[in-house]
Amino acid sequence: MRMYDIIHKKRDGGALTKEEIRFFVEGYTKGEIPDYQVSALLMAIFLNKMDRRETVDLTEAVMHSGDTVDLSSINGLKVDKHSTGGVGDKTTILLGPMVAACGVPVAKMSGRGLGHTGGTLDKLESIGGFMVEVSSEDFIRQVNEVGLAVIGQSKNIAPADKKLYGLRDVTATVDDVSLIAASVMSKKLAAGSDAIVLDVKVGSGAFVKTIDGAIELGQIMVDIGDGMGRAVIAVITGMDQPLGYAVGNALEVKEAIATLRGEGPQDLRELCLRLGGMMVYLGGKAKTPEEGSELVLDALRSGAAFEKLKAFVAAQGGDVSQIESPELLPGAKIIEPVLSLKSGHVAHIQSDEVGISATILGAGRETLESVIDHGAGIVLVKKVGDAVKQGEVLAYLHTNSDQRLEEARERLLGAYEIQAEDVPVPKLIHAIVRKDGVVRY
Structure with missing residues (x-):
C-alpha cells in the first residue's frame, strides 16, 4: 500500500x-x-468530503492510535458529556454532581483552556489543593465510591489527533465536518464511557456559526457513536452570548456553587437540567430524558447535588471549606465597572471577545506557558434583551494587575451591541439530534 x-x-x-x-x-x-x-x-x-462510513473508520483509527481507557470495573453505565467549547461554560462542575447524585457514575477526562475558552481543569484548580492528576486505580475507585471523578486527559489519548490537528490548523482544513467529528469523537470514545451527551455550541462564541452546520456536525457524531456501539445524543445550544454571568476560573466555580444552591442564573440552570436529564436517561436511571430532568431537579432541590460536589472535591484533595464558603476562593484586588456609552437594549454580545477580555485580565492563556490568575475574569451585569441606560454598569472586570485593564475594558465595550428597539432573549436550545432523527425548537 x-x-x-x-x-x-x-x-x-x-x-x-x-x-x-x-x-x-x-x-x-x-x-x-x-x-x-x-x-x-x-x-x-x-x-x-468523506461519507459516513469513512468518517467512522477515521474516528476508529485515530481512537486506536494511542491508549484507550477501560472503565469496565466501574459499576453501572458510564455517561460522559462533551462541549464543543464556549465562554462561561462551567457545566461540567454542575453536571457531574447533579448526575452522580441520581446514581449515574461520571468518569470524566477534561482539558485546559487556551485562547478565549476556559478549561474545566483550570476552573477546578482554583479550589485550593484540588488534584487533577490521579492514578488510574484511584480514578476508578473514586468513581465507584463517590460516583464522580474529573481528571486531566492522558497525553497518549488519540495522539494521531494532535498531529492531524496541527496540520489542519496550518493548511486551511480545520472546518470540515468529518475531520471535526473524528477529532472530537476519537478522544471521547477512547476515554471509555458507555454513552455521551454532546453539547454542540453554535453562534458568535462557537466554532460553528450556523444552526444547520451544527446539526450536521451533531448528526455525524451521533452516527459515529452508533457505528461504534455507543449511545450518543447531541444538543445544539446557543453561544451568541456567554453562558451565565461569570467568565473566569474562580468566578465560574462560585457561579456553579450558587446554581447548585438554587441561586444561579436561569440559562445555566436550564441547560444543566436538560443535559443532565439526558445523561441520567442514557445512564439507565430514567425512562425518558424528561424524567431524567425531573430527577436532576430533585437532586438540586434536596441539596443532594451540592453534597455530591463537596464529596467530589474532598476526594480529589480540594478544600471543601471553599465550597461551603465561596468567598474563600481566589479573588481580585481590582474590581472595575464597565459603563455603557449609550442607552437602549443589549442586542448582542460577541462571546469570543468577552473571553479574550477575560484572558487579557489574566483568566486565560495567551500561550501554553502563560500562568493563570484564578481570581481574574469578568462578571456580566447586562445580557441580551436587557434594557440599559447610558452610564449604567454593563459588567465588572476582576484582575490582580492593572497593566492591561484599559485594553480589556475597550475590548469588552466593543463586544456589546446596543440598539434602541426591544430585543428578545436568545434561544438557548436550538435542536436535539438523536439516532432516530432531529427535533428543532
Missing part, C-alpha cells in the same frame, strides 16, 4: 477503505509518512 495511491484516490473523489485509512493514520502517527503527503490528503478530504 502506498500513500501516493491513497492521495490519488481521494483527489479523484473515491471513498477510502478502512485499511487505507488505518494505514495513513498509523504511518503518520509513527512518523513514517511525511507532513506534505498527509497535508495533500487532508486537502483532498476537505474538497471531496
